[in-house]
Amino acid sequence: MNRFQHIRHKPPVILVSRRELVVVCAPMRSHVNLSHIVRSCGCFAIQRVIATGTARLDEKIARDGADSVELEVHRSLPPVLTRLRAEGYELVGLEQTTNSESLFSFPFAARTALVIGNERTGLEPDALALLDRVAEIPMAGMPHSLNAATSASIAVYEYCRQFPAGGGTAESTARPGAGPG
Amino acid sequence: MNRFQHIRHKPPVILVSRRELVVVCAPMRSHVNLSHIVRSCGCFAIQRVIATGTARLDEKIARDGADSVELEVHRSLPPVLTRLRAEGYELVGLEQTTNSESLFSFPFAARTALVIGNERTGLEPDALALLDRVAEIPMAGMPHSLNAATSASIAVYEYCRQFPAGGGTAESTARPGAGPG
Numbered sequence: 001m002n003r004f005q006h007i008r009h010k011p012p013v014i015l016v017s018r019r020e021l022v023v024v025c026a027p028m029r030s031h032v033n034l035s036h037i038v039r040s041c042g043c044f045a046i047q048r049v050i051a052t053g054t055a056r057l058d059e060k061i062a063r064d065g066a067d068s069v070e071l072e073v074h075r076s077l078p079p080v081l082t083r084l085r086a087e088g089y090e091l092v093g094l095e096q097t098t099n100s101e102s103l104f105s106f107p108f109a110a111r112t113a114l115v116i117g118n119e120r121t122g123l124e125p126d127a128l129a130l131l132d133r134v135a136e137i138p139m140a141g142m143p144h145s146l147n148a149a150t151s152a153s154i155a156v157y158e159y160c161r162q163f164p165a166g167g168g169t170a171e172s173t174a175r176p177g178a179g180p181g
Numbered sequence: 182m183n184r185f186q187h188i189r190h191k192p193p194v195i196l197v198s199r200r201e202l203v204v205v206c207a208p209m210r211s212h213v214n215l216s217h218i219v220r221s222c223g224c225f226a227i228q229r230v231i232a233t234g235t236a237r238l239d240e241k242i243a244r245d246g247a248d249s250v251e252l253e254v255h256r257s258l259p260p261v262l263t264r265l266r267a268e269g270y271e272l273v274g275l276e277q278t279t280n281s282e283s284l285f286s287f288p289f290a291a292r293t294a295l296v297i298g299n300e301r302t303g304l305e306p307d308a309l310a311l312l313d314r315v316a317e318i319p320m321a322g323m324p325h326s327l328n329a330a331t332s333a334s335i336a337v338y339e340y341c342r343q344f345p346a347g348g349g350t351a352e353s354t355a356r357p358g359a360g361p362g
Contacts (some may be wrong), residue, residue, distance in 0.1 A: 009275075036331065093185065140343075143244035143245035143246055145244075146247075147221070160321075
């Protein structure tokens, strides 16, 4: 018998505390990308995604993420960032900028707002000016630029890798869900 | 002046050695997903992607990844896995299975073949039987299942995080490219 048997509906990991990561998107060109971001956030139990501009979800892509994630939509990004800072979030852009730090060695604060730029234009100067830090995924080959939803999902993964049990604790105390046997 | 200035065409990181990761895909339902995987592999300087089944690329999605990545297409997966094992690759599935290990704490061998399952059916038993290890991205919320290209990109990221300078060395000796100033 195979040592590895596909598990079709594996119960999720139970986090010991709610995740404190908020994902914030600049106005995006593509509702496909926004929908993929919401799906990934759902999978990682990120509960709050803030979209700006004319945001809408394709539920076929976002899947149940559209139900499990609380999606707020606001007209523009800078006032959202100002409010999140007042709520105690560290504002982290995901972008290639001057003074950006490699995501490979980027210690996240538990209470982080991850700020995703537009597919073409990235983050505008008025948003960049409000950030505390910028994380960058090191590019080593062509086309030198990941899809926006892919890079957002990678950064969310990296945050969760650092806080496997939820927000606030870096210890790996997440309990696996009660398995099927 | 802003501390963070968007850099539009940042030169890539120069790796000290060629990456030894090979990404291998089961026959995929969607050429969109395969194309996204090739784009991500290009960005991370993965030079060899093996697709099986009736694989084709959408170059608008794969972008320059279609040029920088060597894409091999084979009819079926098991003979490819047998050949890669003979070439000295550790065969690592990306899947939810019995005896899978969390990607959050998964030490990759430098010479790894990462095996990606079909979007719906995952990896078939005849492929699972050939694997050395299985890595799983811990799911903590709905829809409990990442997009196939997203999960592949996350696993490639995790490998590169462990080998930032290329294959074979875990030390962070990658040199940043010569910057624009």
